[in-house]
Amino acid sequence: MEHSVGNAARTNVSVLGLGDMGTALAAALLAAGHRVTVWNRTARKADALVEKGARRALTPAEAIAAGEVVIVCILDYAAVGPLLADDGAGEALKGRVVVNVTNGSPAEARELAERVSGLGADYLDGGIMAVPEIIGQPQAFVLYSGAEVAFRAYREVLDAFARSVYLGADPGLAPLNDLALLSGMYGMFGGFLHAAGLVRSAGGNVAEFTRELLVPWLRAMADSQLPAMAEQADSGDYGATGSNLAMQVSHDAIGDVSRAQGVSTELFGPLWELMKRRVADGHGAESVGGVLELVHPRGGGA
Structure with a gap:
């Protein structure tokens, strides 16, 4: 060689x-x-x-x-x-x-x-x-x-x-992080598909909506919200800096409008149910990041 x-x-x-x-x-x-x-x-x-x-x-x-x-x-x-x-x-x-x-x-x-x-x-x-x-x-x-x-x-x-x-x-770190990144991607795709269903149900142009509104909005949310939520995930302190969970689940606007428009809530519904459960458990003052404790309780390990 x-x-x-x-x-x-x-x-x-x-x-x-x-x-x-x-x-x-x-x-x-x-x-x-x-x-x-x-x-x-x-x-x-x-x-x-x-x-x-x-x-x-x-x-x-x-x-x-x-x-x-x-x-x-x-x-x-x-x-x-x-x-x-x-x-x-x-x-x-x-x-x-x-x-x-x-x-x-x-x-x-x-x-x-x-x-x-x-x-x-x-x-x-x-x-x-x-x-x-x-x-x-x-x-x-x-x-x-x-x-x-x-x-x-x-x-x-x-x-x-x-x-x-x-x-x-x-050696397990590469496949674990690979799957974690893919899960984030599929979550984004799920949100997009639900949004596209709402826009299309009203006769809107999905491509224009995505280009002019959705992509800029998601970029802004990714830049401003995800780093803060990530810090909360590491620290375990889920204090709300904006709208808390109790306010966000006070009424099911997305679900109600989706059903009225003939759009299934199968993509959005699981997250919504977890948010409601976290509030019912007494964590309504938290940010949405607190839902992580239902997905993977702190100290739960593998």
Whole structure:
């Protein structure tokens, strides 16, 4: 191997799995000047990358042996095991750095890290916060957790994909934070879909409403409210700085109007019920942030 820290352009990198994301990662590595070996169960998916300069491996073991850094980007953790059990793959892993960007749980990440370490390799778990189309662009970032020495040594390689964010030595931190970010995203999507239903129920233009009103409003709320709520989540002090919970649940305007307009309250309803419950429990003077104690009571642990 010819790698030396700080000389990322001479790094041998292997990519196992060439779906849309794996292909985007391999293409970004090639564009950054790395020597890339690729493997996919359906071999023809490597054709375009081979034309760009990648080397095709016929087996997972061959791909692993060719790389100092081995990127695994397949369907799920259950599919990673058979790759590592491929004839010769376990032996080939010794001395490598495995970067697994497959979606999964913290427990799966820790279990895989233990298995990879037992085979003599360093392990990093990764959570890709991007779609394939924006890999290599400034707005993309990837979360990493696991072997810090490996992350520091190969950060320049990882930066070919996106901004690299290291969270700590626990391999489970990347998938946990990945899922936390996605949960925030889906909550936003849920709010948007309910808002779109209300606007459309009155014959409004959803695109114009979103562009001119909703996006600026959400940006303002995200900037002004979320940091304060986050501090409350850490401190446990949910004192209201504006409208308290009791005032917010004093009447169900959103629900009443939604039902009158023929818009389901299935997206908004669960949060509304939690807000009412928190007030009923005697916390009406708090901010909406206090609902967190119903979702995850302080000191509740995992």
